[in-house]
Amino acid sequence: MADVEIREIGRPGDLGWIVAAHGELYAAEFGWDASFEALVARIVADFTPGPRERGWIAELDGRRVGCVLCVTGSDPDTAVLRILLVHPDARGHGLGHRLVATCVDFARDRGYRTLRLWTNDVLAAARRIYLDAGFRLVAEEPHHSFGADLVGQDYALPLVPGPVRVVP
Numbered sequence: 001m002a003d004v005e006i007r008e009i010g011r012p013g014d015l016g017w018i019v020a021a022h023g024e025l026y027a028a029e030f031g032w033d034a035s036f037e038a039l040v041a042r043i044v045a046d047f048t049p050g051p052r053e054r055g056w057i058a059e060l061d062g063r064r065v066g067c068v069l070c071v072t073g074s075d076p077d078t079a080v081l082r083i084l085l086v087h088p089d090a091r092g093h094g095l096g097h098r099l100v101a102t103c104v105d106f107a108r109d110r111g112y113r114t115l116r117l118w119t120n121d122v123l124a125a126a127r128r129i130y131l132d133a134g135f136r137l138v139a140e141e142p143h144h145s146f147g148a149d150l151v152g153q154d155y156a157l158p159l160v161p162g163p164v165r166v167v168p
Contacts (some may be wrong), residue, residue: 002060006098009055009067015044017057017064022085026146029088030122033147043082047071052079052110056102058086058095065090068099070106073116079107081117084126096129104133108159115159121151130155 009015023037047055047069058066069082081103086096107115117135119126135155142151 002093003062004093004095005059006056006095006102007059009049009057009069011057014055014057014064014067015047018067018083018085019044021064021067021087022083025085025087030146031148036146039146040083043069047082052112054106056099058090058099060090060093060095066095066099068103070103070115075114077113079110079112079115081107081115084117084129091125096126097132100129100133104157104159112159115157117155119153119155121153122148127153133157 009018019037019041022040023034026032026036027034047053049055053069053071055069056067057064064087066084066086068084071080071082072078073080081100084096084099084103086099104115115135117130119130121127121140135157137153138156139154140151142149144150145152
């Protein structure tokens with residue numbers, strides 16, 4: 001049986017792994033160009049872990065295989081889930097659901113009233129995870145980014161007391 005762990009970001013190499021993994025995987029799976037990796041690098045560079053911002057790494061048998069960030073939005077009552085990723089080698093272990101649940105629980109515990117995220121419609125597996133966690137689509141708009149024609153989607157989750165149900 002695989003050894004699975006969700007831990008806070010903080011070890012040397014965690015942030016660089018997040019950037020590289022996103023760039024490599026999205027290029028391989030969706031044909032996205034290096035501008036996507038640059039966006040992830042900016043998100044990671046702006047990330048400041050603290051009382052209201054946190055990030056997590058998923059490990060499978062001691063290897064980094066997933067990540068997610070929870071950061072403060074432009075409204076101090078709103079948190080933003082950023083850069084969820086599960087490496088193809090680790091899919092099927094429920095890590096995406098566990099990472100999202102960890103982020104939701106953290107945001108709720110820190111007193112945020114809403115958790116938002118932005119994604120693209122081609123990311124169907126992530127969308128299922130978000131919907132399972134209770135997020136609802138609140139807006140979508142076509143755009144051309146990362147060398148592709150996409151439909152950007154905004155999701156929101158009102159936060160109420162209680163743990164998130166993890167659906168494998």
